[in-house]
Structures are given as structure tokens and as C-alpha cells.
Amino acid sequence: MELVLSEITAVLSRTPGTLRALLEELPAPWVEADEGEGTFSPRDVLGHLIHGEKTDWVPRVKLILEAGDSRPFVPFDRFGFRDAIRGVSTSALLAELQSLRACNLAYLDGLSLTRSQLALAGRHPELGPVTLGQLLATWAVHDLNHIGQVVRVMSRRYTTAVGPWKAYLGILNR
Amino acid sequence: MELVLSEITAVLSRTPGTLRALLEELPAPWVEADEGEGTFSPRDVLGHLIHGEKTDWVPRVKLILEAGDSRPFVPFDRFGFRDAIRGVSTSALLAELQSLRACNLAYLDGLSLTRSQLALAGRHPELGPVTLGQLLATWAVHDLNHIGQVVRVMSRRYTTAVGPWKAYLGILNR
Numbered sequence: 001m002e003l004v005l006s007e008i009t010a011v012l013s014r015t016p017g018t019l020r021a022l023l024e025e026l027p028a029p030w031v032e033a034d035e036g037e038g039t040f041s042p043r044d045v046l047g048h049l050i051h052g053e054k055t056d057w058v059p060r061v062k063l064i065l066e067a068g069d070s071r072p073f074v075p076f077d078r079f080g081f082r083d084a085i086r087g088v089s090t091s092a093l094l095a096e097l098q099s100l101r102a103c104n105l106a107y108l109d110g111l112s113l114t115r116s117q118l119a120l121a122g123r124h125p126e127l128g129p130v131t132l133g134q135l136l137a138t139w140a141v142h143d144l145n146h147i148g149q150v151v152r153v154m155s156r157r158y159t160t161a162v163g164p165w166k167a168y169l170g171i172l173n174r
Numbered sequence: 175m176e177l178v179l180s181e182i183t184a185v186l187s188r189t190p191g192t193l194r195a196l197l198e199e200l201p202a203p204w205v206e207a208d209e210g211e212g213t214f215s216p217r218d219v220l221g222h223l224i225h226g227e228k229t230d231w232v233p234r235v236k237l238i239l240e241a242g243d244s245r246p247f248v249p250f251d252r253f254g255f256r257d258a259i260r261g262v263s264t265s266a267l268l269a270e271l272q273s274l275r276a277c278n279l280a281y282l283d284g285l286s287l288t289r290s291q292l293a294l295a296g297r298h299p300e301l302g303p304v305t306l307g308q309l310l311a312t313w314a315v316h317d318l319n320h321i322g323q324v325v326r327v328m329s330r331r332y333t334t335a336v337g338p339w340k341a342y343l344g345i346l347n348r
Contacts, residue, residue, distance in 0.1 A: 001331075001334065001335065003335055004201075006201070007201050007203065007204065010200055010201050010204070011200075011204070011328070014195060014196055014200065017195035017196075018192055018195040018196045020195070021188060021191035021192040021194070021195040022188055022191075022192040022321075026184055026185075026188065027178075027180070027181050027184050029181065030181065030184070030185070124338070124339075127338040127339065127341070127342075128338065129338075130337055130338060130339070131337065133335070134335065134336055134337035134338070134339060135339075137332045137335035137336045137337075138336045138337075138339040138343070140332065141329045141332050141336050141339075141343055141345065141346065142343065144325040144326075144328055144329045144345060145325075145329065145343050145344060145345040145346075147196075147321070147325045148322045148325045148326060148329075148344075148345050149344075151318040151319075151321045151322045151325075152318075152322060154185070154318055155315045155318045155319065155322075157175075158311045158314065158315050160175065161175065161177055161307070161308065161311035162308055162311045162312045162315050163304055163305065163308035163311075163312075164298070164301040164302065164303075164304060164308070165298075165301065165304070165308060165309075165312040165315075167301070168301075169312070169315055169316065169319050170319060170322075170323075171315065171318060171319040171322050172315065172319075174348060
């Protein structure tokens with residue numbers, strides 16, 4: 001399957017609005033729920049996505065365009081957001097994600113990447129050789145992965161509350 | 175954990191907007207993707223949720239309030255939506271879901287259910303004894319389950335496109 005850049009940006013542009021529709025003004029027990037020590041609550045997911053907008057995706061795009069695979073990406077700190085979200089309202093986090101994403105998509109749009117550029121090589125510090133196209137596809141799937149995580153974490157609050165219906169709800173049985 | 179009705183409706187009321195933010199005007203390859211024969215595409219999920227609003231959740235609430243567990247629920251046809259969505263735009267499906275959900279939440283709100291009513295018994299045709307509270311909790315988790323399905327189905331289109339990053343994306347490894 002050939003990668004279509006407009007399909008990727010169609011997903012990337014929808015993530016902030018999707019999370020806003022789901023999480024804005026949602027009662028605290030939902031947005032603060034997690035799956036135990038070291039796991040993400042919906043609020044943590046917002047922090048993590050914001051941190052990625054600032055330090056991960058676009059810097060890696062730039063590195064590939066500037067240096068190809070001659071230098072590895074800077075490792076991404078999955079928990080680097082912890083201090084930054086403390087005391088910040090969920091609404092403010094949603095607004096920040098939306099603003100950063102819009103800015104990053106404007107940058108991406110301005111690059112007018114060609115098909116041959118999508119094949120440019122980069123180097124992941126752990127995974128090794130990757131391409132610019134794979135990086136952009138991953139950006140989109142990473143969003144979807146975390147939306148999936150948010151609804152899973154929320155669902156688990158009700159593992160007992162749903163009673164025998166648990167058997168029918170795949171999200172509670174993974 | 176005691177069930178809080180306003181927490182359930184907070185989730186139920188957000189689902190149509192969440193799916194709209196994610197799916198409205200999204201390119202067809204995303205909304206029509208599925209996981210093979212007998213599985214749901216994002217469009218199918220909309221059809222299934224609409225069908226549930228019409229034939230499943232509220233009729234079951236009514237049956238419990240009227241007849242308790244003396245009569246089992248009418249079995250729900252998970253694929254009963256197939257004919258109804260053919261040729262209908264995704265945008266129209268999103269609007270229909272929003273409208274039906276608003277209507278059903280208005281009905282629920284009008285019931286002013288008490289804590290003791292949430293303990294009322296009903297009878298599921300396969301699962302046996304359930305309560306009204308379990309039915310309502312399941313309605314919300316069922317929404318979240320299908321949002322999770324939508325993002326998983328979308329993600330899988332890019333299983334190959336993400337290259338070696340697949341190893342880091344839980345949504346592609348279930």
C-alpha cells in the first residue's frame with residue numbers, strides 16, 4: 001500500500017478535537033483514572049502527546065531532512081511530561097495540544113514532501129533504520145493508540161459495574 | 175464502587191461528538207476499513223450504535239422498570255444495521271446517532287432514577303440476572319469499546335506502513 005500523506009494528516013488533524021470531545025469537562029474520576037503505577041491516565045496521555053509535539057515528531061522530521069541517517073534521533077522520554085501537567089487544567093492541556101498540533105501540521109504542510117522524500121532514511125536509537133514515511137505513519141498510529149488507551153483506561157473503572165456483561169466487552173478482556 | 179448516574183451520562187453524552195470529531199469527512203479508506211469478513215468498519219460501528227439506540231438500550235431500561243426480571247430482554251441483533259446504512263453518508267449517520275442519543279438521554283434524565291431503582295433486576299436472554307445499574311454502566315462501556323474498535327481498525331491499515339515502530343504500538347500487537 002502506497003503511503004498517502006493527506007491520509008496521515010487527516011488523522012493527525014482530528015486527534016485534538018477527538019480528545020476534546022471525549023475529555024473536556026468530563027468528571028475527574030474518568031480523566032484521572034489509570035491502570036496502576038507507571039501507567040497513563042487520560043490526563044497523562046494529553047501530557048505525553050503534548051510532549052511529543054514539542055520534542056519528538058517534528059524534531060525527527062527535521063533531523064531526517066537535514067542529516068538523513070547519519071545521526072540517530074534523540075531518545076524520547078515517555079514520561080517527560082510529568083512536571084509540566086501538574087496543576088494544569090485538562091481544558092488547558094486540550095487547548096495546548098490543539099495549538100501545538102496545528103502548528104506542527106502547518107510546518108509539515110509547508111514542506112510539501114514528495115514521494116521520494118518519504119523514502120528518506122533516518123536512524124532510530126533503538127529500532128535502527130527507518131524512513132520519513134514510517135515516521136509520519138507512526139505519528140498517526142501513535143495518536144490512535146493513545147485514544148484507544150484512553151477509552152480502555154476509562155472502561156476499566158467499570159469492570160465490576162457492568163456485571164455479567166463483562167464477557168461481551170472486549171475492551172475489558174485484554 | 176458505587177455507581178454514579180451522572181458519570182455514566184457524562185460518557186454517553188460525549189460519544190456522538192467524539193465519533194464526529196474523529197470520523198466526519200475522514201477519507202473513505204479510513205471509515206470503510208475493517209478487519210475482515212464479519213468485522214465492523216468505523217461506518218459499521220456507527221450503524222451498530224444507531225441500531226442500539228433504537229432497539230436495545232432504552233427498550234431494556236423500560237422493560238426492567240415495567241416488568242423487572244419477569245420477562246427476558248429481546249435479543250439484540252449486532253448486525254441488524256446492515257441494510258439501514260447502505261448508501262447513507264457517514265455525516266448523516268453521525269447526525270442520526272447524535273440525535274437519537276440526545277433523545278435517549280433526555281428520556282433517561284426524565285426518569286430521575288433513584289439508587290434503589292439502579293438495583294432493580296432484569297433478565298438477559300443469555301447472561302441471566304442483571305441489574306438496571308449494570309445495564310446503564312454497560313451502555314457507557316459499550317460506547318468506549320466501539321471507540322476503541324474504531325481506532326484499532328484504523329490503525330491496522332498502517333501495520334506495515336509504520337515499519338519497525340510496530341513493536342512499540344500496542345494497538346497493532348493485540
